[in-house]
Amino acid sequence: MYLEQLQCPRCEETYAADELRNLCDCGSPLLVRYDLGRLRDEVPRSDVERGRDDMWRFSAFLPVPEGEIVSLGEGMTPLYSLDGYAGQIDMDNILIKDEGYNPTGTFKARGAACGISMAAHLGAETVAMPTAGNAGGAWSAYAARAGLGCVIAMPEDAPEITMKECSLYDARTYLVRGLISDAGRIIGEACGKYGWFDVSTLKEPYRIEGKKTMGLELAMQLGWRVPDVIVYPAGGGVGLIGIWKALDELERVGWIGSERPRMVAVQSEGCAPLVRAFESGRTDSDFWEEATTIAGGIRVPKALGDFLVLEAIYASDGRAVAVSDEEIVEALHAVARADGSFICPEAAAAVAGVRQMREDGDLALDDEVMVINTGSGLKYADLVEADIPVLDVDDEIIISPEEG
Amino acid sequence: MYLEQLQCPRCEETYAADELRNLCDCGSPLLVRYDLGRLRDEVPRSDVERGRDDMWRFSAFLPVPEGEIVSLGEGMTPLYSLDGYAGQIDMDNILIKDEGYNPTGTFKARGAACGISMAAHLGAETVAMPTAGNAGGAWSAYAARAGLGCVIAMPEDAPEITMKECSLYDARTYLVRGLISDAGRIIGEACGKYGWFDVSTLKEPYRIEGKKTMGLELAMQLGWRVPDVIVYPAGGGVGLIGIWKALDELERVGWIGSERPRMVAVQSEGCAPLVRAFESGRTDSDFWEEATTIAGGIRVPKALGDFLVLEAIYASDGRAVAVSDEEIVEALHAVARADGSFICPEAAAAVAGVRQMREDGDLALDDEVMVINTGSGLKYADLVEADIPVLDVDDEIIISPEEG
Numbered sequence: 001m002y003l004e005q006l007q008c009p010r011c012e013e014t015y016a017a018d019e020l021r022n023l024c025d026c027g028s029p030l031l032v033r034y035d036l037g038r039l040r041d042e043v044p045r046s047d048v049e050r051g052r053d054d055m056w057r058f059s060a061f062l063p064v065p066e067g068e069i070v071s072l073g074e075g076m077t078p079l080y081s082l083d084g085y086a087g088q089i090d091m092d093n094i095l096i097k098d099e100g101y102n103p104t105g106t107f108k109a110r111g112a113a114c115g116i117s118m119a120a121h122l123g124a125e126t127v128a129m130p131t132a133g134n135a136g137g138a139w140s141a142y143a144a145r146a147g148l149g150c151v152i153a154m155p156e157d158a159p160e161i162t163m164k165e166c167s168l169y170d171a172r173t174y175l176v177r178g179l180i181s182d183a184g185r186i187i188g189e190a191c192g193k194y195g196w197f198d199v200s201t202l203k204e205p206y207r208i209e210g211k212k213t214m215g216l217e218l219a220m221q222l223g224w225r226v227p228d229v230i231v232y233p234a235g236g237g238v239g240l241i242g243i244w245k246a247l248d249e250l251e252r253v254g255w256i257g258s259e260r261p262r263m264v265a266v267q268s269e270g271c272a273p274l275v276r277a278f279e280s281g282r283t284d285s286d287f288w289e290e291a292t293t294i295a296g297g298i299r300v301p302k303a304l305g306d307f308l309v310l311e312a313i314y315a316s317d318g319r320a321v322a323v324s325d326e327e328i329v330e331a332l333h334a335v336a337r338a339d340g341s342f343i344c345p346e347a348a349a350a351v352a353g354v355r356q357m358r359e360d361g362d363l364a365l366d367d368e369v370m371v372i373n374t375g376s377g378l379k380y381a382d383l384v385e386a387d388i389p390v391l392d393v394d395d396e397i398i399i400s401p402e403e404g
Numbered sequence: 405m406y407l408e409q410l411q412c413p414r415c416e417e418t419y420a421a422d423e424l425r426n427l428c429d430c431g432s433p434l435l436v437r438y439d440l441g442r443l444r445d446e447v448p449r450s451d452v453e454r455g456r457d458d459m460w461r462f463s464a465f466l467p468v469p470e471g472e473i474v475s476l477g478e479g480m481t482p483l484y485s486l487d488g489y490a491g492q493i494d495m496d497n498i499l500i501k502d503e504g505y506n507p508t509g510t511f512k513a514r515g516a517a518c519g520i521s522m523a524a525h526l527g528a529e530t531v532a533m534p535t536a537g538n539a540g541g542a543w544s545a546y547a548a549r550a551g552l553g554c555v556i557a558m559p560e561d562a563p564e565i566t567m568k569e570c571s572l573y574d575a576r577t578y579l580v581r582g583l584i585s586d587a588g589r590i591i592g593e594a595c596g597k598y599g600w601f602d603v604s605t606l607k608e609p610y611r612i613e614g615k616k617t618m619g620l621e622l623a624m625q626l627g628w629r630v631p632d633v634i635v636y637p638a639g640g641g642v643g644l645i646g647i648w649k650a651l652d653e654l655e656r657v658g659w660i661g662s663e664r665p666r667m668v669a670v671q672s673e674g675c676a677p678l679v680r681a682f683e684s685g686r687t688d689s690d691f692w693e694e695a696t697t698i699a700g701g702i703r704v705p706k707a708l709g710d711f712l713v714l715e716a717i718y719a720s721d722g723r724a725v726a727v728s729d730e731e732i733v734e735a736l737h738a739v740a741r742a743d744g745s746f747i748c749p750e751a752a753a754a755v756a757g758v759r760q761m762r763e764d765g766d767l768a769l770d771d772e773v774m775v776i777n778t779g780s781g782l783k784y785a786d787l788v789e790a791d792i793p794v795l796d797v798d799d800e801i802i803i804s805p806e807e808g
Contacts, residue, residue, distance in 0.1 A: 053457075054482055072744060076457060078458055084549070100509075101505040103502075105509070141745070141746070160785065163792055167788065167789075168790075170740075173790075174801065176799075177795070186800060221457070340476060340545040340573060342508070376509060376780075378509050378565060384572045386570075386571035386572075387571075388571060391578050391581070392580075395580075397591075
């Protein structure tokens with residue numbers, strides 16, 4: 001165990017890591033700090049390369065004591081190329097890191113595995129959170145596995161499958177006629193009233209540690225180096241913050257050098273608070289009124305960690321890009337037809353963002369671009385239209401000469 | 405490359421492995437044979453342990469030449485325990501091998517990756533198949549990735565998500581007012597007429613090679629040994645045949661010994677041709693009239709490889725078990741609530757089969773039982789009922805004292 005303490009990235013205040021805690025007294029999210037000097041001396045990189053087949057091969061970089069891990073085999077998701085789509089937009093090297101191959105079908109499983117492990121370890125009995133849908137499914141699953149109570153609130157237009165997941169895992173589930181921010185307020189009040197542990201995005205420090213393993217993994221999978229560009233669909237932005245933190249920690253232990261990918265956050269034109277902030281050179285964002293997009297996971301009007309996302313973007317000469325819902329649907333279909341991968345609409349936004357950056361001259365032909373597919377497209381069947389002919393058992397398939 | 409030839413397990417006839425071929429002239433499926441003596445001399449087990457993070461780490465046991473692999477990162481799925489459910493049925497050690505963490509969300513991806521790689525390598529232009537749904541999604545995806553044409557026919561009551569997958573990947577897709585066997589006849593006729601390569605279950609020899617990697621993996625993941633029992637939901641039975649073939653090959657190269665798990669095939673009471681055959685000690689099965697079950701993947705009235713499935717069951721002192729649809733739905737919910745895993749209905753049948761065998765005294769408390777979860781439950785949202793309260797934005801969550 002190399003866990004040391006919790007630290008505020010805004011005011012530098014520190015807190016002990018052995019009790020349940022939400023935000024810093026200053027209102028900022030807290031980050032987990034480790035004794036990386038000792039880790040560097042004691043853990044060889046090759047140990048990790050030969051480790052477990054899931055994200056817990058990186059347990060030296062994680063806060064959960066051995067024996068306290070609540071796991072469904074999350075992480076160690078594959079990288080593969082999108083050669084077909086890349087060719088269409090005149091690029092040579094687009095990689096997907098496919099987080100759909102995770103418990104509950106999304107990258108949310110990483111954060112939930114770490115967050116629930118720590119909540120159970122530190123004595124929480126019930127966790128509660130607002131969600132756009134997928135985080136609810138993931139946290140409900142791990143809470144069930146750990147034997148914790150779980151309370152979930154989500155917008156009533158969240159994907160139906162995510163509502164069913166929460167219900168299946170026996171979470172106390174509510175729909176809200178509003179946005180994730182409205183659900184968050186309701187959950188916050190109830191946590192105060194009933195003593196539940198609030199595990200909203202960045203309101204507890206361990207979810208980001210789970211998400212961080214994406215950054216640890218991708219560096220390992222590339223042979224301990226980083227790609228030229230990482231493109232991430234940003235709602236709360238925890239994954240981007242986590243990847244950035246991971247690369248910093250890998251450099252501190254000497255497993256990679258000081259090189260960094262350009263960090264790109266993609267949002268939808270209907271909810272682009274980070275893009276608006278970036279375009280005016282600001283270090284935090286304003287609440288986005290009347291947020292709307294088909295990509296529910298990035299419909300976050302104001303992210304608690306906005307300043308951390310923007311910090312990573314500025315530090316890496318990155319960018320924030322907005323795309324339309326039409327471009328999202330187009331990219332989702334184009335990737336499926338060209339490369340056989342059914343990505344989620346949020347990742348399709350990221351892919352459309354790559355196209356836009358290429359058209360803007362902001363990406364070179366041979367840039368190695370890694371897109372994080374945050375979840376399986378299987379949870380978004382509604383976005384696919386299918387008009388399929390029906391045959392009787394004694395019918396035959398007839399192909400006209402033109403179709404050949 | 406250790407690929408040698410194709411061999412008929414029924415009449416022993418052999419065929420060259422460098423051309424497209426379906427069945428043996430005698431009508432039996434063909435199996436792929438390798439030069440395992442040379443493999444044993446040249447490939448150390450530790451090479452595989454340090455290999456790729458997907459099923460292609462076992463490429464020495466596979467027929468696809470390097471550079472011809474069509475991959476979306478399939479395989480290397482996790483093992484995890486079902487301690488909660490096991491406790492409920494008075495068992496100590498039930499493991500899931502979770503094939504939901506695969507491209508297209510099912511174990512079908514393994515067979516499709518290998519089958520499409522070989523079809524493309526050997527010069528097929530269009531592949532065609534009947535499917536209960538999931539195989540169609542998988543083969544459509546890999547065909548799109550390889551640039552092959554793909555024709556799919558499935559029962560009109562197949563899961564809608566699988567129809568949408570086929571359509572999304574641009575396969576020529578048909579629904580059939582009938583069973584998978586009716587769809588198979590329509591596809592077979594069309595293959596004869598249009599020259600498409602028929603990739604129906606066991607009608608080409610490579611799908612089973614992809615599925616076989618489940619057996620190679622699970623032995624490696626247990627430290628090169630086998631569990632006491634493997635419980636498999638059997639439709640076409642290719643996975644069970646593949647696992648059995650894998651264990652045989654592992655013994656021939658000296659990576660495991662002669663010990664074998666008891667191989668158990670679970671079917672639904674509404675379609676149990678293998679169970680009926682097993683119970684009368686027969687070595688093949690009869691067509692099951694009016695097959696019906698909610699677990700579409702095991703609604704196969706007569707499997708082409710029935711004799712191979714039964715052979716493995718008899719040779720391993722295994723069993724074939726039938727469960728009801730009610731038991732399937734109950735097991736699916738129980739596993740989710742107790743262990744946080746949303747398994748598919750076919751795997752839920754397998755879990756219900758474990759319960760039945762335990763009740764029958766056919767499993768001991770400490771038997772290590774491995775259940776193959778053939779796909780993600782996310783494709784079966786219809787099986788989950790959810791009645792969720794809706795809140796307005798200014799509502800609050802109210803817990804009555806009794807609910808506490």
